[in-house]
Amino acid sequence: MIQKTLKAVVLVAMVLGPAVVMADTTPITAVAELSPTKGNTVHGEVKFIQKDGYVLIKAHVEGLTPGKHGFHIHEAGDCSAPDGSSAKGHFNPTHKDHGAPDAQDRHEGDLGNLNADANGVANYMRHDKVVQLSGDNTIIGRSVIVHGGKDDYKTQPTGNSGARVACGVVQQWHDNK
Ligand SMILES: [Cu+2]
Ligand SMILES: [Zn+2]
Numbered sequence: 276m277i278q279k280t281l282k283a284v285v286l287v288a289m290v291l292g293p294a295v296v297m298a299d300t301t302p303i304t305a306v307a308e309l310s311p312t313k314g315n316t317v318h319g320e321v322k323f324i325q326k327d328g329y330v331l332i333k334a335h336v337e338g339l340t341p342g343k344h345g346f347h348i349h350e351a352g353d354c355s356a357p358d359g360s361s362a363k364g365h366f367n368p369t370h371k372d373h374g375a376p377d378a379q380d381r382h383e384g385d386l387g388n389l390n391a392d393a394n395g396v397a398n399y400m401r402h403d404k405v406v407q408l409s410g411d412n413t414i415i416g417r418s419v420i421v422h423g424g425k426d427d428y429k430t431q432p433t434g435n436s437g438a439r440v441a442c443g444v445v446q447q448w449h450d451n452k
Pocket of ligand 1: 345346347348349365420421422
């Protein structure tokens with residue numbers, strides 16, 4: 276009986292071994308190339324890198340007005356509407372309230388605000404424990420939206436951050452060496 280169990284465990288380990296090793300050495304990464312909505316010039320890039328227990332998010336965005344700009348993952352990976360409305364609402368698979376990125380209650384898509392300097396350039400970096408790059412609630416295939424105004428972290432369900440000034444679909448990113 277013990278022998279048989281041992282044999283089965285060894286067999287399973289042999290079959291799963293290579294797959295487990297591959298998963299460990301190839302982190303999931305994703306990227307969203309941001310393009311301006313109609314009448315805007317905002318553009319940039321957002322990268323998502325799976326780390327141990329969190330996702331590293333890095334963004335570089337240009338063409339903004341100085342100050343804060345709501346920054347979210349929206350439900351639909353569709354930037355086709357001139358005003359970005361085709362991206363639908365904030366990605367919220369767990370049915371929470373809108374909030375600040377560090378709040379207990381937040382949408383999975385609530386990444387807070389970009390903060391643009393006097394030249395309209397924003398650099399953003401965050402270690403996020405809510406965003407997922409795999410499984411049922413993955414953000415791959417959703418979209419990133421940058422807004423014209425500041426996310427107040429209070430107004431439901433949007434943060435009242437105004438018009439959508441840039442949009443990009445989140446795609447799996449293979450060039451991660
Ligand atoms: Cu938004
Ligand atoms: Zn939200």
